[in-house]
Amino acid sequence: MGQLRHVTIDGRRTSLRLEAEYWSALDEIGELERFPLPALCRFISQRYPQGSLAAGVRVFVVSYFGALARDAQAGDAPRPAEA
Helix, strand or coil: CCEEEEEEECCEEEEEEECHHHHHHHHHHHHHHCCCHHHHHHHHHHHCCCCCHHHHHHHHHHHHHHHHHHHHHHCCCCCCCCC
16 A cells, blocks of 8 residues: 655645655655745646646656656666766
């Protein structure tokens, strides 16, 4: 079962249950894009209005990191430093 968090979107408090990996991914995207979690969730809810917010978040996270991987493979994105 997922972790429950409360997010305020446009002044409305919403409960969102996601697996820990999706919360970590959302936090990472927020840091990379400099978006606070509520703003990121608002963006996702506007981009994927047809389903639940949780489903939209899952699609967004997979799409985001998929695009990042494709860009890195094509040489368009900075690669992490090798240890």
